[in-house]
Amino acid sequence: MFANPFKLKKLGILGMNKRNIHYIGAQNDRKYYPLVDNKLKTKVVAQNAGISVPKLLVTIERQSQLRNLKDMLTGLDKFALKPAQGSGGKGILVIIKREGDEFIKANGQRLELRDIQRDISNILSGLYSLGGKPDVAMIETLVEFDPIFERYSYEGVPDIRVIVYKGYPAMAMLRCSTKESDGKANLHQGAVGVGIDMESGKSLFSVQHGMPVTHHPDTKYDFSELEIPHWEKILTLAASCYEVTHLGYLGVDIVLDKNLGPLILELNARPGLAIQIANRTGAVKRYDVIDNQPANLDVTQRVKFSMSHFGTS
Amino acid sequence: MSRRFQVLLIALSLAFTGFFIVWYKVGVLGIPFLPHEKRSVYKIGAEISFEGKNKPVLVSMALPEPQEGIQILSEDVASSGFGYAEAQTETGKRAEWSKRNVSGPQILYYSIEVFMEPGDYKPKLPLVSYEQKTETLSDLPDTLRDTAKILLDDVRSRSADTHSFAAQLIHDFNAKEPSQAVKILLAQGGESKFEIISRLLRYRKILVRKIHGLYLESERRNIALTPMLEVYDGKKWQLYDLKKGKVTRDKNFFIWQHGGDSVIEVTGATKSHIRFSLNERQVPVEYLLDKQELLKKAAVLDFSLFSLPVSEQNAYRHILLVPFGALVVVLLRILGGLRTSGTFMPVLIALAFMETTLSAGLIMFILIVGTGLVIRSYLSSLNLLLVARISAVMIVVIMIMSFMSILSFKLGIKEVLTVTFFPMIILAWTIERMSILWEEEGAKEVFIQGGGSLIVAIFAYFAMTDPFVSHIAFNFPELLLVVLALIIMLGRYSGYRISELIRFRSMVD
Numbered sequence: 007m008f009a010n011p012f013k014l015k016k017l018g019i020l021g022m023n024k025r026n027i028h029y030i031g032a033q034n035d036r037k038y039y040p041l042v043d044n045k046l047k048t049k050v051v052a053q054n055a056g057i058s059v060p061k062l063l064v065t066i067e068r069q070s071q072l073r074n075l076k077d078m079l080t081g082l083d084k085f086a087l088k089p090a091q092g093s094g095g096k097g098i099l100v101i102i103k104r105e106g107d108e109f110i111k112a113n114g115q116r117l118e119l120r121d122i123q124r125d126i127s128n129i130l131s132g133l134y135s136l137g138g139k140p141d142v143a144m145i146e147t148l149v150e151f152d153p154i155f156e157r158y159s160y161e162g163v164p165d166i167r168v169i170v171y172k173g174y175p176a177m178a179m180l181r182c183s184t185k186e187s188d189g190k191a192n193l194h195q196g197a198v199g200v201g202i203d204m205e206s207g208k209s210l211f212s213v214q215h216g217m218p219v220t221h222h223p224d225t226k227y228d229f230s231e232l233e234i235p236h237w238e239k240i241l242t243l244a245a246s247c248y249e250v251t252h253l254g255y256l257g258v259d260i261v262l263d264k265n266l267g268p269l270i271l272e273l274n275a276r277p278g279l280a281i282q283i284a285n286r287t288g289a290v291k292r293y294d295v296i297d298n299q300p301a302n303l304d305v306t307q308r309v310k311f312s313m314s315h316f317g318t319s
Numbered sequence: 320m321s322r323r324f325q326v327l328l329i330a331l332s333l334a335f336t337g338f339f340i341v342w343y344k345v346g347v348l349g350i351p352f353l354p355h356e357k358r359s360v361y362k363i364g365a366e367i368s369f370e371g372k373n374k375p376v377l378v379s380m381a382l383p384e385p386q387e388g389i390q391i392l393s394e395d396v397a398s399s400g401f402g403y404a405e406a407q408t409e410t411g412k413r414a415e416w417s418k419r420n421v422s423g424p425q426i427l428y429y430s431i432e433v434f435m436e437p438g439d440y441k442p443k444l445p446l447v448s449y450e451q452k453t454e455t456l457s458d459l460p461d462t463l464r465d466t467a468k469i470l471l472d473d474v475r476s477r478s479a480d481t482h483s484f485a486a487q488l489i490h491d492f493n494a495k496e497p498s499q500a501v502k503i504l505l506a507q508g509g510e511s512k513f514e515i516i517s518r519l520l521r522y523r524k525i526l527v528r529k530i531h532g533l534y535l536e537s538e539r540r541n542i543a544l545t546p547m548l549e550v551y552d553g554k555k556w557q558l559y560d561l562k563k564g565k566v567t568r569d570k571n572f573f574i575w576q577h578g579g580d581s582v583i584e585v586t587g588a589t590k591s592h593i594r595f596s597l598n599e600r601q602v603p604v605e606y607l608l609d610k611q612e613l614l615k616k617a618a619v620l621d622f623s624l625f626s627l628p629v630s631e632q633n634a635y636r637h638i639l640l641v642p643f644g645a646l647v648v649v650l651l652r653i654l655g656g657l658r659t660s661g662t663f664m665p666v667l668i669a670l671a672f673m674e675t676t677l678s679a680g681l682i683m684f685i686l687i688v689g690t691g692l693v694i695r696s697y698l699s700s701l702n703l704l705l706v707a708r709i710s711a712v713m714i715v716v717i718m719i720m721s722f723m724s725i726l727s728f729k730l731g732i733k734e735v736l737t738v739t740f741f742p743m744i745i746l747a748w749t750i751e752r753m754s755i756l757w758e759e760e761g762a763k764e765v766f767i768q769g770g771g772s773l774i775v776a777i778f779a780y781f782a783m784t785d786p787f788v789s790h791i792a793f794n795f796p797e798l799l800l801v802v803l804a805l806i807i808m809l810g811r812y813s814g815y816r817i818s819e820l821i822r823f824r825s826m827v828d
Binding site for chain 2: 023213
């Protein structure tokens, strides 16, 4: 029933307490949090640094603007609505097409304008933001995800989570939505996590609810055939977020757009631990290697280092 | 100096200070660490509140006198800016506060420490100390006087002696369906039941006097004095409770005032009000013997929670337990890995459980939150703004609570009346958060977090209701330093949580 804690330590598995004290607490200066906690700020900073992000279409800051929502959405057939300060995918609404007055969600559910108004109103009231702070709603272009992922995802956009430690990409996984996770890419809701080899971008293991799986539960495709294109570019994109955010311990969420290539979707200053299960590797071992590296390498050198040292082949 | 070392140093010095004070109190001052060999000392606090009207104010309060079986150890007056004097009147000692030009709300404190003498209680018969005025009832209107006489004759025919007469009369006034005569007297007399009964008894030339007192029980706040009648039949004084009828004077009944004057008289101010609070404390016998001496040699004790007014002491009895609840939360979250909704919500729930009892509290909590969730899910379809929706949920919570109270009162389930101890704003927030959680992450997450909160609340409840914990929390508040040290140490614990040993077990295989 219980794993032996000494064995876990020997494998270098990172636990929540150690993550909070030694990685988040020691590496992430709190003053840089607002930048990653606010997607609007992240987007501006990332764009200025030449990092590709999904395009911002509309921002809504006041309840009174909701009256004009219909006008604002004119011509927008597909979009993603998000709270700027949300976390864990809360409050996100993805509209894939419109039929007359109705908006169709990725899972086929139909919404009216007032449903969207309510979601925005909740966002503005601070329902999804940390500590209930008043928030801003943003509408982004919908990512048209690369067809390579169509087989491995159910009604949602699969994203790639890369943990960047001190600017080095340390571990990566692909998060695939399932029917059970309701099209969301959150592992604790039943999405499948696929560990990715740092050298090749090929899949290593896949887990759902912490248990190994070989095939996607809904599409039935074999994960072992999965290989992520533009792998080095993805790692470079992730690693370059270190210079932008000054955060030593960072989770970078990346999507592959059919036309635009890899885009940064979101940054996370408190990334979770499930990535270790998907990679069947303890994170601490890799962090220890990075700790012994010289500090002032540039992005390309850091990515090269990670690819050659953290690959499994 | 590394951070880890600093934490260790701070924790060790805190723990050392805490344990040192405990050692000093136990080893040098002789206060026993474990609750044994003790005598109860009750601190009775009177709190007089009134509102000044920019006029001179004179407050007079009846003072208790030493009585059989109960000793007054000390008295304490706290009344900043007021002159204080004690005066001897016909009916006993009175405390008098005075001040020129008083405005705004004022509070005066008076407290005494009493202790019950050991051994059996054999009440000596008090002397008939003052002349009894005979009553004529002449100030009553004719009809009322006739009604009173008819009632007295009726009661007389049903009684054998003075005591059975008094008992029957009180019984008549307490009957569920009072007789016509009683109804008329109560309706038209313009006086309290208490007043009417004693007038009627005096009219029958029975010696009677009024007593105000209170039962010495542990920890009560905001109580009023219990009025009682004492009736003399030429041989023996007998005590009558206006609700229960004839009672024998308990050893733990402390008489605050004999005689007919009011307990407080306030001139020059309005809204005067007197409230009593009781606080029981266990002290060793030796401590009682040379209490005065002890206070002189130990500034530690003089500068303790015992020097506060009694009602504040009672509040601290609860507040001092909160750190132990917090320790449970820290242990279960950092070492156990239990997830809760809201960090310290479980402690607040546990505090509510302490008032409602655990099983009743659990059922009520689940009922309120469950009903709240159902109603909240409907409210969400009305498209309300967040603040309005939470306020609406809060009002619904209050309505559920009052409905539960009324229903259970009719059904005769008393426990549910304590539902009011639940912090309703916290409940409303909990319902809102759980309902969002339900929509966003599904029912499973709601049960994980809700269940986690309840498990932590139950553990915190057991920790906080433990007699030993509450004994040391109040008598050795310096142990809070040790709790603080433990929590600081746990704050640097970077090992695995128990839940992670389960979560990562597939990695070891």
